[in-house]
Amino acid sequence: MAYEHILVETADDVTTITLNRPERLNACPPDMAAEIRDVLADPGEARAILITGAGRAFCSGADLAGRGDQSIGGGRGAYDSLSRSYNPMMMEFTRCPVPIVTAVNGPAAGIGCSIALASDFAIAGKSAYFLQAFVNIGLVPDGGASWMLPRMVGKARATEMMLLGEKIPADKAAEWGLIYKSVEDAGLLADAQALAQRLAKGPTLALGVMRRNIAKALEMSYAVALHSEAEGQRIAGDSKDAVEGAVSFLQKRKAEFKGE
Structure with missing residues (x-):
């Protein structure tokens, strides 16, 4: 099936989802969230899923421009987008019947951070970083971040990420246990593919x-x-x-x- 915002390819029992809006650092509009949800809900013959981003970013967050002026000027539009698009996508990460690996190449901010961390194994290139930027624009974390982060790294570090809104580099994220591991940028995709293929050969x-x-x-x-x-x-x-x-x-x- 052809999608507008993502590329989907299956080989060796692994379905690779590439977030494909590199001109906007793969910012995720509601339609992209719906497309990701569609693949996760029905992985077909795939026995593992790999998610990465095209270009120099994993995902820079929700596309505010793509969500319309209502979501920028008021909370109702953001609430509707979360309820109808982003939250159902995040729930599908939990329901997916096969393992999920994320290859984080560059920024993973906002909903992009949640997508990266909702996988079973998040592998990040050393130039990547994780960012809860909401406080910088007067909003609050979404995409399940306020549930995930305290459980993954504890209250103190989750508070640091959410209330200070500072970048967490890949090496620091690995040290914290936020991600599976940090690798050299050049080897990121190969490492992630090898892990996905290993999982695809499992029970x-x-x-x-x-x-x-x-x-x-x-x-x-x-x-x-x-x-x-x-x-x-x-x-x-x-x-x-x-x-x-x-x-x-x-x-x-x-x-x-x-x-x-």
């Missing part, structure tokens, strides 16, 4: 259950988490990949998962 059903349980565990009690794990084992245990995993273990060879 797809089990990986999907794992990522859902991780997301739910941030809110559930220990007892509920134990029950959720048991349910997950029941689902994954009935898969062909689980049979292959057991047989390969007994045969002392590397498992060859088919995503079934």
Whole structure:
């Protein structure tokens, strides 16, 4: 399917989504959010998803110009855009049945920061940075940032990011545990692709259950988490990949998962 604001390509069981508005540093209008949501909601035959940006940025945030004068001059327009477009996209990151890797090339600001950090593995080039810029324009963090950041880096660092609105360079983000790792810019895409392909060769059903349980565990009690794990084992245990995993273990060879 052809999209207006993103490029989508599938190869070797990995679907790559490229945010494709380089002339605006891949600023994300509501229509781009809807397109990303569409791919995440139905990854088709893909067993992993990789998201990156065209040009010199990952995503510079929501496109205020693209959201219209109402969202700039008043809160109602921003509320509507979040409720109808951006929030449904962010929810799809949690629902997606396959692992997601983000290759962060340059600025990841505002909703772009949320997109980058909502993945299972965020890999950033050393020139990249993460920015909660809302305070600089008199707004508040959105895209799930106020939920994600305290859980990822703790209250003090989340407060620093949101209330001071300063750039967090890739190396610092890795040191904080905000992202998976920071790599040299030249090797960013290759590293991200290698990781996505590794995930695509894994037991797809089990990986999907794992990522859902991780997301739910941030809110559930220990007892509920134990029950959720048991349910997950029941689902994954009935898969062909689980049979292959057991047989390969007994045969002392590397498992060859088919995503079934």
